[in-house]
Structure formats: C-alpha cells, structure tokens
Amino acid sequence: MFCEKAIELIRELQRASDGQLPAFNEDGIRQVLEEMKALYEQNQTDVNEAKSEGRSDLIPTIKFRHCCLLRNQRCIAAYLYDRLLRIRSLRWEYGSVLPTSIRFHMCAEELEWFNQYKKSLATYMRSLGGDEGLDITQDMQPPKSLYIEVRCLKDYGEFEIDDGTTILLKKNSQHFLPRWKCEQLIRQGVLEHVMS
C-alpha cells in the first residue's frame, strides 16, 4: 500500500517519548522519496498518455497517485519539522554544547540548522539587557533563593565557582552553592538538589 513508509516515520517519532530525538532515519526518507519519484513518473506517463490519446479512464488513477504524493509530502514535512522542534528544545535543555550521543542522531543538515539557531539565539540574548546581554536560558523556573543545597551523586573532582575558589565534589558530600553555578551540573546528573 502506498504511504505506509511515511506513516512508519511518523510512528517512530511518536514512540520516542518526551522530546527525545531518535536517530535520523535516512533509509526511511530515501524510501519515501523513491516511492514519490516512482509515483510521479507513473503519473507523468499517464498524463502524457491521457492528453495525447484522450484516455479519460486514467484520470482517477492519476488523481489517486497525486493524493498519495501529497500525503507523502505532508508526512515527510511533519517528520522533519517535529525533529526540528525537538532539536530546538535541546538547546534550552543542554546548552550550546550537545553531548555526542545526541549529535549522532542528527543528520548534517540538522546540525547546520542547530548551529544557525544557536547563533540567532546568542545574537538575540546579546541585544537584551544593555551591554552584557542577558542569558535567558538560565532560571527557567523562578528561583526561590540565591543559594541552593546540593548533594553530590558521583565523584566529579574539582569544580570552580565564580570567585575563583575550587570545591572538591566527592560522592555524598553536600554543598551550599550559588544556584546558577549548580544548574549545569544538576542537569548532567552529578549533583542533586536537596529540599528540606
């Protein structure tokens, strides 16, 4: 049946829960594009035949193939767009350097798009807040306090904070540190926010 490959792609995205980015399905896209090419060529010959020989009984087939083509196009567009939205949210979650495991899942064009997005976000942030710019990717939820208590979940080693002093992050030690320094490490899973 036509358009099944395209639906496979959509289902793949739906299965990946909660904004995770599965690997870019090169194969699937290629197959869908091939299918579209085959349909288009068939349609071309049929249209030429219908025009030259006046065979109007080919018209429903032509219409059907055209609908399949439109459907495939819509599915692929949806697939690519949804991936782009997920990649955009990665910038907000991971910061400007993505872990390599996620980078493997993106194709070259998506990486290119990500870099462009990073650049435009950075330009925007620099234009806010006077001379220094404003980092709007921090403090996604309104912070309740300047300092938070964090507990170290694994041995991380030395960690430098703003005034130059270093802290040794050892497993099961607890620290009371400025919120903005800890956010990165909390996202990476090295520290855990302790609420009492």
Add this chain to the structure above:
Amino acid sequence: MFVSDIRKEFYDVIVNQRVALLVSADVDALCACKILQALFHCDHVQYTLVPVTGWQVLETAFLEHKEQFRYFVLINCGANIDLLETLQPDEDSVFFICDTHRPIDVVNVYNDTQIKLLIKQDDDLGIPSYDDIFRDDEEEGEDGDDSGNESEGGSEPSGKRRRFDEGAVERRIERRREKRDWEARRREILFDYEQYEYHGTSSALVMFELAWVMSKDSKDMLWWSIVGLTDQWVQDKITHMKYVTDVGTLQRHVSRHNHRNEDEENSLSIDCMRISFEYDLHLALYQHWSLYESICNSCYTSSHFKLWSIHGQKKLQEFLADMGLPLKQVRQKFNSMDLSIKDNLREVIEESSNKYGMKDIRIQTFSVHFGFKNKFLASDVVHAAAALLENIEKDESGTDNFIKALDSLSRSNLEKLHHGIKLAKKKLISVQQTIASCICTNQILSQGPFLYCYLMEGTPDVKLFSKPMSLSILSKYLLKAFVRSTKNKRCRLLPLIMAAPMDVEKGTVIVLGIPPEAESSDKKNFFGRAFEKAAESTSSRTLHDHFDTSIIELKTEDRSKFLDALITLLS
C-alpha cells in the same frame, strides 16, 4: 581555646566565609549539623558538608579540603586528641570544634590561635592549669650564665674558684631535680586528667543556644536539639542528673515556643508542628508497635522481668493481668487499641510497675505532633536515625547511610523515618534475642577485673553488631540484664568488655568496653587508655580509629594475648 561569646567569636567570623563542616556519624552530631545547616541557609553561608566516620576519614577529608577552605567546623569529633599534630594544618587554618567527647586534649585547650572550642565552660571539665603542664625553658640561659661565671671565676685565686664551682654545680643539680619533680607531677596530673573518658553537653543543644542567641531559632531546630539530647540519654552517655537538667533547659524553650498555641482565636492549623513535654513511658517505640512487643523488647522492662527465662514470661503475664489489659488488645498495634484502654494507660502502667519494682517506668521526654497521623516521641526518632546510620541491609557505604539518616530528620521525609523505625524494631528484637542466648548459655565470663563476652561468628544477626553503636547498645543492655540475673555479688560491680567479629575477610574483631552498671554511675570509662596500653605492651595489631577511644578494632589472632595484657593491667 574556649569561645566565650559563641555569636561574636564563631558565627560572625564565619558568616562571610566558606566553611567546611566535618560531621561525625552519630545522631547528636546529625542534629547539630541540621541546626547549623538551617542557620547557614538563613544567612547564605557557603559550606561543604563531609561525613566522617573515624580518625582516618577525618584526616583524608582534611587533606582533600585544606587547599580550598580556611575555616573548618568539626562536630562531635576532634576534641580529645591533639588536632594540630594529627592534621598538620597550615598556619591560617582555624578549627571550630563542637564536641561532646571529654577529656578535651590540653593542647586544644591552650592553643590560642587555631583551635576554638564551642563548648560551655560550666561543664565540670577539670582542666589542669597552664603552669602545671607547660613550662618555658629557661634552664639553658641560666646554665650559660653559670658557665660564664665559672670562666670569670677562673682568673681569680683557686680558693674562690672552687667555691664558685660548687655553687654553680649545686644550683644546676637543684634545678634538674626541680625539673624532674615537675615532670613527674605533670605526668601524674595528665594521667588523672586523661584517664577517664566521658561525655559533656550535647552539641545539638550548643547549636540551638547559638540559634536562640541570634533569635533565629525555630521549632524544627528545637526539635532537633531535643533529639540530640535524647540520643545522649538513649546511648547512656550522660548521667541522669545531667539529662534532667538539660531537659529542664529545653522545657523552658518549649514553653516559650508554645506560647502562641494557647490563644483560642488564633489556634494553629493541625499541620503545624507542636512540641510538648511528656512524662511518658520508658518503652521503646511503643506507639509504633504493639504494647506487648514493646514491653518485651525494651531494655528496662525486659531486664526487670528477666524475660529470657520462663519465670520471667509468667511474671509478664501476671503484670498484664494485674493491669487488666486483655492479651488480644495488648498484642495489637498500639493505634488500634481500644480508646478506653489507651486513655489511662500511663497511670495504670505506673501503678502496676511500682508493685513489680520498676520505679522509673516513666521518664521525662518530649513529643512532636504535626498533621493528623504523625506523632513521634524523641526516643522514637533517635532509634530510627541510629538504625538508619548503621543499616547493614544493602551493604552501602557509611556515607550513604549518613545521608539517609540526615534526611530522615527533616519533616518532609517521613517515609525514611518510618523505614528507620522498622529497622529499629528489627534491631531491638535481635538485641533481645542475643541477650537471651548469651545469658542462657553463660557466655559472659568473669576475667577478674572485668566481665568478658564474645559473640561467636555463627550467632544470628552478628553482622548487625559489627557496627559500634549497635554493639554498644547491646553491651549496655546485656550488662543491665546480667547484673539482674547473676547471683555473684562481686560480678555486679564489674565493667564489661564486649567483642564481636567486625570484618570476616580481614579477620578483625571490634572490641569495646563499658563502665560498670550502677544507679548513680558517672558514666566514666577508663577503657580507652587501658586498650592503648595493652595494645602497646603486647604489640597487638589494633586500629584506634573510632572517636570514642573505648572502641577499637583488633586482629582476631591477637585477641587472647590482648585480653591477658588487659587482665594484668587492670588487676
């Protein structure tokens, strides 16, 4: 040096600095740590909390953090040894020590710059005066003068020279004799001072008073200081008099905080925390267990009834019948007992206990109440936190257990507290079973100057007793039970040494000693020094790693010669 104004000399100094908190692994230290953490959160003091379980861990933690921190706060560790010599810190490191271990090492007391003791000086400390133990060396100067005189005297006629010689030599002999006397006296004074190990005011109480002085105290902090004090009492570290005095102090704070509750119009919501003074039963965890189980597994009742014997069991049944409590009710969970029974329970039990010779069945303590379901006595929380600290279930490291126990003290972590209560119940049951088997099989032997009991490797739950706090609870309860069961009058006055396998792979045992059981015991323990001397004289391989010097780790092979040395030392 002792800190006289804890706010100015401690808190105001560190409030703008980064501090390293090194906290020992016992419940009193956990409570003091929680109070200090809450104060630090108020004032945004950046700190790092590192749990320490022994001297070696303390040294490692210090080495790791000494580059980054100038100020160290030690809770329940560090007062009883020469800290500067052990840690070799830089000139500008400052240590604030809040410790209950006594006697405080004299170097720590007399060092003015680097060591500040957050300890109240009205505890009976008995510190020797400075001149008795430290003395500036002036002898070389005087000797030099004498030899100078000699050489001058050399140019004069021989008669005078001889006189000068004799005078100088006499002076030198006199001075040397004085020095020897002084040193002998010094040794004696230090020996007397350091011989007995005991405990002072709870660190949690000291921290609470700091919070109170700064008007930053809250009900949570008050509750933590109550738990810290109760821990000292449950572990039998302080005398009854001291406990009652400190309870009085805390009771004043409790009434101060409860002042708001009395106003009828603005009564507090049910979710707010209420602390109340109670004159409650001396039964462990009885509100979270059934009354019967609690009576069977609490030290006080089980040793009085002698529940390891059949005769004792019968007495217990009589006792219950005397109070008119049906067995079915008493074996149910406490919360499901009939209200009519629960109403007068304490008075009824007190009356019957007096008949059976248990005069102290009721003790002064505090309870906390928040929400509809949550009511805890201070001793419940102590048992739960101690069980979590020494949890052997999942084979986790000491620091994991420390973190879990620390969390369980917050009100928002009730599941951890309940888990702790479950573990505490198991621990109490194993303690009673071990006591019963030890007494029935006569495993407690009198070695002359002390009693000795060794837990064999095949004993059930012996892994639980490889931890110092559990072993010390076991030995204290065992001694109480033994004193009541033995017919030998002399044995009742002896202290007890308890040994249990600690690490089967490394082949070590944990040995601890406790003072004799007496009504008016001052809880002073001489085993710390005794163990050191015995280990030295037999060159046994021991590890004195624990902050309490009366608990050591010993190689199994050296056990017998170590004991022999102790017997000769103490008889």
